[in-house]
Amino acid sequence: MGKPVHQLDRVVIRFAGDSGDGMQLAGDRFTSETAVFGNDLSTLPSFPAEIRAPAGTLPGVSSFQLHFADHDILTPGDAPDVLVVMNPAALRANLADLPRGGRLIVNIDEFTPRALAKVGYLEDPLADPMLTSYHVHQIPLTSLTKRALDGFPVSKKDADRAKNMFTLGLLSWLYSRPTESTLAYLESRFASRPEIMKANVAAFEAGWSFGETTEDFAVSYQVHPAPLPSGTYRRITGNTALAYGLVAASVRSGLPLFLGSYPITPASDILHELARAKRFGVYTFQAEDEIAGIGAALGASFGGALGVTTTSGPGVALKSETIGLAVALELPLVICDVQRGGPSTGLPTKTEQADLLQAMFGRNGEAPVPIVAPRSPADCFDVALEAVRIATTYRTPVILLSDGYLANGSEPWRIPASADLPDLRVAFATRPNHVGPDGQESFWPYLRDPETLARPWAVPGTPGLEHRIGGLEKADGIGTISYDPANHEHMVRTRAAKVAGIAASIPALEVDDPDGGASLLVLSWGSTYGPVAAATRRVRDAGGRVAHAHLRHLNPFPVNTGEVLAGYRRVLVPEMNTGQLALLVRARYLVDTVSYTKIAGVPFQVAELTHVISDNLGELPG
Amino acid sequence: MSSTTADRPTTLPTLTAKDLKTDQEVRWCPGCGDYAILAAVQGFLPELGVPREKMVVISGIGCSSRFPYYLNTYGMHSIHGRAPAIATGLATSRPDLMVWVVTGDGDALSIGGNHLIHTLRRNVNLTILLFNNRIYGLTKGQYSPTSEVGKITKSTPMGSVDQPFNPVSLALGAEATFVARALDSDRQGLTEVLRAAAAHQGSSLVEIYQNCNIYNDGAFEVLKDPATRDAHLVRLVAGEPIRLGAEGERGLVWRRGHLEGLDAASVPVEDLVVHDPYDPDPTTAFALSRLTDPSMAYVPVGVFRDVDRPTYDRQVSAQLEQASAQAGPGDLDALLAGGDTWSL
Ligand SMILES: Cc1ncc(C[n+]2csc(CCOP(=O)(O)OP(=O)(O)O)c2C)c(N)n1
Ligand code: SF4
Ligand SMILES: [Mg+2]
Numbered sequence: 001m002g003k004p005v006h007q008l009d010r011v012v013i014r015f016a017g018d019s020g021d022g023m024q025l026a027g028d029r030f031t032s033e034t035a036v037f038g039n040d041l042s043t044l045p046s047f048p049a050e051i052r053a054p055a056g057t058l059p060g061v062s063s064f065q066l067h068f069a070d071h072d073i074l075t076p077g078d079a080p081d082v083l084v085v086m087n088p089a090a091l092r093a094n095l096a097d098l099p100r101g102g103r104l105i106v107n108i109d110e111f112t113p114r115a116l117a118k119v120g121y122l123e124d125p126l127a128d129p130m131l132t133s134y135h136v137h138q139i140p141l142t143s144l145t146k147r148a149l150d151g152f153p154v155s156k157k158d159a160d161r162a163k164n165m166f167t168l169g170l171l172s173w174l175y176s177r178p179t180e181s182t183l184a185y186l187e188s189r190f191a192s193r194p195e196i197m198k199a200n201v202a203a204f205e206a207g208w209s210f211g212e213t214t215e216d217f218a219v220s221y222q223v224h225p226a227p228l229p230s231g232t233y234r235r236i237t238g239n240t241a242l243a244y245g246l247v248a249a250s251v252r253s254g255l256p257l258f259l260g261s262y263p264i265t266p267a268s269d270i271l272h273e274l275a276r277a278k279r280f281g282v283y284t285f286q287a288e289d290e291i292a293g294i295g296a297a298l299g300a301s302f303g304g305a306l307g308v309t310t311t312s313g314p315g316v317a318l319k320s321e322t323i324g325l326a327v328a329l330e331l332p333l334v335i336c337d338v339q340r341g342g343p344s345t346g347l348p349t350k351t352e353q354a355d356l357l358q359a360m361f362g363r364n365g366e367a368p369v370p371i372v373a374p375r376s377p378a379d380c381f382d383v384a385l386e387a388v389r390i391a392t393t394y395r396t397p398v399i400l401l402s403d404g405y406l407a408n409g410s411e412p413w414r415i416p417a418s419a420d421l422p423d424l425r426v427a428f429a430t431r432p433n434h435v436g437p438d439g440q441e442s443f444w445p446y447l448r449d450p451e452t453l454a455r456p457w458a459v460p461g462t463p464g465l466e467h468r469i470g471g472l473e474k475a476d477g478i479g480t481i482s483y484d485p486a487n488h489e490h491m492v493r494t495r496a497a498k499v500a501g502i503a504a505s506i507p508a509l510e511v512d513d514p515d516g517g518a519s520l521l522v523l524s525w526g527s528t529y530g531p532v533a534a535a536t537r538r539v540r541d542a543g544g545r546v547a548h549a550h551l552r553h554l555n556p557f558p559v560n561t562g563e564v565l566a567g568y569r570r571v572l573v574p575e576m577n578t579g580q581l582a583l584l585v586r587a588r589y590l591v592d593t594v595s596y597t598k599i600a601g602v603p604f605q606v607a608e609l610t611h612v613i614s615d616n617l618g619e620l621p622g
Numbered sequence: 623m624s625s626t627t628a629d630r631p632t633t634l635p636t637l638t639a640k641d642l643k644t645d646q647e648v649r650w651c652p653g654c655g656d657y658a659i660l661a662a663v664q665g666f667l668p669e670l671g672v673p674r675e676k677m678v679v680i681s682g683i684g685c686s687s688r689f690p691y692y693l694n695t696y697g698m699h700s701i702h703g704r705a706p707a708i709a710t711g712l713a714t715s716r717p718d719l720m721v722w723v724v725t726g727d728g729d730a731l732s733i734g735g736n737h738l739i740h741t742l743r744r745n746v747n748l749t750i751l752l753f754n755n756r757i758y759g760l761t762k763g764q765y766s767p768t769s770e771v772g773k774i775t776k777s778t779p780m781g782s783v784d785q786p787f788n789p790v791s792l793a794l795g796a797e798a799t800f801v802a803r804a805l806d807s808d809r810q811g812l813t814e815v816l817r818a819a820a821a822h823q824g825s826s827l828v829e830i831y832q833n834c835n836i837y838n839d840g841a842f843e844v845l846k847d848p849a850t851r852d853a854h855l856v857r858l859v860a861g862e863p864i865r866l867g868a869e870g871e872r873g874l875v876w877r878r879g880h881l882e883g884l885d886a887a888s889v890p891v892e893d894l895v896v897h898d899p900y901d902p903d904p905t906t907a908f909a910l911s912r913l914t915d916p917s918m919a920y921v922p923v924g925v926f927r928d929v930d931r932p933t934y935d936r937q938v939s940a941q942l943e944q945a946s947a948q949a950g951p952g953d954l955d956a957l958l959a960g961g962d963t964w965s966l
Pocket of ligand 3: 684726727728753754755756757758759766
C-alpha cells in the first residue's frame with residue numbers, strides 16, 4: 001500500500017554540501033524534473049569563491065535553492081522549507097536559515113568527530129535539544145548508496161560520489177517528481193562510461209525506493225502544475241538567456257556577432273555559451289585583458305560586425321577608456337556587466353547592483369551611455385535584443401547591467417519563435433552623402449540622421465566612403481579634426497541629445513497599481529524586480545495599498561518617469577547598493593525618495609521588503 | 623579628388639601616391655622623420671594593387687599615431703596603446719581587408735606592450751609599423767621604453783636608470799612570424815621592408831628608426847651620416863653571408879654560442895653565417911637582434927624573420943566553417959528550444 005500524498009501549493013528546498021558533493025547537479029536535476037512537471041519555479045545557486053576549498057570546511061560549502069509552486073512565483077524563496085545537508089559544514093552554514101518547523105535531511109555518515117571538529121562543533125549538533133523544533137531525518141546517505149551499489153563494477157570513490165543521486169532519488173519521491181528527465185540526463189551524460197551511468201541510475205532508484213519503504217517518511221507531497229500561459233517552455237539561467245539574446249540579435253540584424261571578452265566571474269558563462277555558437281558565425285575572442293576584449297569588439301564594429309564585450313565590474317573599470325572612444329566614434333557596441341560585490345575583487349560569487357553609477361558616469365569627459373537592465377533570468381534574453389537595438393539604431397555603446405543573481409538563477413522561459421523577435425536590420429552607408437559647392441560628391445562621416453541623430457555606419461571595403469575617425473573631437477558633419485570651441489560645445493550637447501532622444505523609442509513606465517489609490521510607489525530596477533513584486537503582492541494580500549513601477553531603461557529613463565513619481569506621496573527605492581538609483585532619481589526629478597538598501601551579497605528577501613513596505617505605509621497618512 | 627560611388631566596384635585600378643593623400647593639413651614638426659615615412663608609405667602602397675577602400679590604418683596615440691589622418695584609406699586614430707587590440711577585432715572579422723597598425727615606441731611598448739606581444743603570438747593578419755624615436759614626442763620629451771640608459775629628459779633629470787627594450791628582440795621573443803627594421807631616411811630600404819611585410823601572411827612588425835628632431839634629435843645619426851653609417855649598418859640580405867664593417871670586411875661566425883664578427887678573410891667561407899629569414903628556428907634572428915646592444919655598434923636592418931604559420935583570422939574562420947559543415951548552419955529556433963522543454 002502506498003503512503004498518503006499531501007497537497008502543497010509551494011515548496012522551497014535547499015541542497016547543501018561540500019563543493020565535491022555534487023549539490024549543484026542534484027539541485028539542477030531536481031529543477032529540471034520540476035520544470036518538466038509544469039510548476040513555476042525560481043532557483044538560486046550559491047558557490048564558494050574557491051574552486052576546491054579544503055573538503056569539509058565552511059568555505060567549501062556549496063548550495064542550491066529552488067522554489068517551486070502551483071502558481072506564478074517571482075523569487076527563489078526567502079527560506080527553505082526543506083534543508084538537505086551532506087556534512088557538518090553544510091549544517092553549520094545553513095541551519096540558521098531554516099525556520100522552526102522546517103524539515104532537515106542530514107547525511108549522518110559524514111557526522112564523524114573529526115568532521116565536526118573541523119567546523120568547530122564541540123558536541124554533536126544532532127544531539128542538540130534545539131533540533132527538536134525541526135523535522136529531522138538522520139539518514140546514512142553515503143552508506144545506503146554504497147550498499148545499493150554493492151556488486152557494481154565501480155570504484156569506491158565513484159560509489160561514494162553517487163550519493164547525490166541517491167539523495168535526488170529520495171527527494172524526487174518525496175515531492176512526486178517525474179524521473180524521466182533525470183534518467184535521460186544520466187544516459188547521455190555518461191554515455192561513454194556505461195558502468196558509471198548504471199551505478200548512478202541505481203543510486204537514484206535506490207533513493208526513491210528508500211523513500212517509499214522507510215518509516216522515517218510517513219507521507220509524500222505533491223505540488224500541482226502552475227497555470228502558466230500556454231506555449232513551449234524551457235528552464236533558462238540569466239547568462240544563457242543573455243548569450244541567446246545576443247545570438248538572436250545577430251540573426252535578426254544580419255550582422256555577425258563578435259564577442260571580445262576576458263574571463264571573469266560571474267560573466268564567463270556567456271563567453272562559454274557563445275564559444276559554442278560558431279554555427280551562427282559567432283566570433284569569440286578570448287583577449288589578453290578586458291581592454292583588448294572591448295578594443296577588438298570595437299574594431300569589429302568598425303568593420304560592420306555586432307561588437308559585444310562581456311565582463312563584471314572590475315572589467316568595466318578597465319574598459320572605461322574604450323567606452324569613451326566608442327562614444328566619440330559613435331559606433332555600436334554592447335557592454336554586458338554582470339555585476340558582483342565590490343569594490344575591487346570584492347565578492348566574486350555574490351550579487352550586487354553597485355555598478356549603476358559606474359555605468360552612468362564612469363568615464364572622462366561628458367560621455368553619455370544608454371543603460372538597460374534585465375529584471376529576471378529569462379528577461380536577459382529580451383534585454384540583450386533591446387541593447388542591440390539601441391546600439392545599432394543610435395550608433396552608440398550601450399551598457400547592459402545584469403548581476404550574479406540573474407546570471408546563475410533560473411526560471412521557466414516560454415520559448416519565443418524567432419520570427420516574432422524584433423527586426424533589427426540595419427543599413428550601412430553605401431554612397432556619398434554630401435555634395436560640395438563645386439558639385440563634387442563626398443562622404444561626411446558625421447552627417448546625422450535628423451531623427452535619431454545617428455551618424456552613418458560606413459564600413460571599410462565600401463568604395464568612395466574612405467574616412468578617418470578617432471578620439472580627437474570631430475567637426476560635426478564633415479568629421480575632420482576640430483579644436484573649435486563652438487563645435488566642441490555643439491558635439492557634447494549633440495551626443496547628449498542623441499542619448500536622451502532614445503527615450504522616444506522606449507515604452508512608457510508602467511505602474512502596477514491595481515486600485516489606483518496607492519500613495520506609496522515602490523520603484524525597482526534590475527534583479528530587485530522579483531522580490532519587490534512579490535512583496536507588493538503580499539502587502540496587498542494583507543489589505544495594504546501599494547504601487548510598483550520597474551525601470552528597465554536607466555539611461556535615458558522613460559519619458560513619463562517624472563510624472564509617475566510625482567503622482568505618489570512617497571517613492572521607496574530598494575537597491576542592492578547604497579542608493580544609486582535613488583541618487584539619480586532625486587537629482588533628475590527632485591523627488592524625495594526613500595532608500596532601502598542592502599549590500600550583503602544576497603538578493604532581498606520578500607519578507608524583509610514586505611516589512612519595509614508596510615512600515616512605509618504606516619508612516620503615511622491613511 | 624575622385625568622387626567614386628558605390629556603383630563602381632572599386633576605386634581607380636591604378637592608384638597613385640596622390641590618391642592616398644588627404645586634405646588634412648599634416649601637423650608634424652618640420653623636419654620630423656614621420657614625413658619621410660608617410661611619403662614612403664604613400665609611394666609604395668599603390669604598387670600593391672589593393673583598392674583604397676580595402677585598406678585600413680589603425681593607430682594609437684602619439685605624434686606617429688596621427689598617421690591615419692594623412693592617408694586616404696579607412697582609418698581610426700584610437701587610444702593610447704590599444705591599436706593592436708582594435709585591429710585584431712577588425713582583421714579577424716574582416717579577413718578581406720588589409721589592416722595596418724601605426725604606433726610609437728611609447729604607444730606600442732609602454733602602455734600597449736601587452737597587446738603588442740599577444741597580437742604577435744596570435745599571428746593576426748596585420749602589419750605593425752612601430753615608429754621608434756626613443757622618446758615620447760607628443761607629451762614633449764619624456765624618456766621612453768627604448769631610450770638608452772642614462773637618458774636625460776624632463777622626467778629623468780639625472781638620467782634614466784631602466785634597461786630599454788630592444789623591439790626586435792621583444793617581437794622575436796613574442797613568437798612573431800615577421801620582424802624587420804628600417805630607417806626613416808632610407809627610402810629604398812624602408813620600401814623593401816614594407817613590401818616584404820605587406821606580402822607576409824600574419825603579424826608583421828616593422829621597427830622604423832624615426833628621428834624626432836625636437837626632443838631626441840640625431841638619435842640615429844651614426845646610421846645616417848655618410849661618414850659613419852657603413853661601419854654601423856648591417857644590411858640583411860636573404861641568402862647572403864652577413865657582413866659587418868664599412869667595407870664588409872668582417873663576417874659573422876658562431877663561436878661558443880655567440881655570434882662574433884671576425885675578419886672575413888681568416889674564416890672558412892662555410893663558417894660565415896648566411897642570412898636566412900625563413901629559418902623556422904628564431905635563434906639566429908634573435909642573436910642578430912642583439913648585435914645592436916648596448917651601443918649602436920652594429921645595427922642590422924632589413925628582414926630578420928619571415929616564416930609561415932597559420933594566421934589567427936584564417937584559423938578562426940576555419941572553425942566557424944567547420945562548425946557549420948559538421949552540424950549545419952545555426953538554426954535559431956532550434957537553439958532556443960534546446961535542452962529539456964515542456965509544453966503547456
Ligand atoms: C591613457 C593615456 N595616457 C597618457 C597619454 C599621454 N600620451 C600621449 S602620447 C604619449 C606617448 C607617446 O609616445 P610614443 O608612443 O613614443 O609616440 P611619439 O609621440 O613619440 O610618436 C603619452 C604618454 C594618453 N594620451 N592617454
Ligand atoms: S615632437 Fe618629435 S616626433 Fe613629434 S612631430 Fe615633432 S619632431 Fe616629430
Ligand atoms: Mg616615441
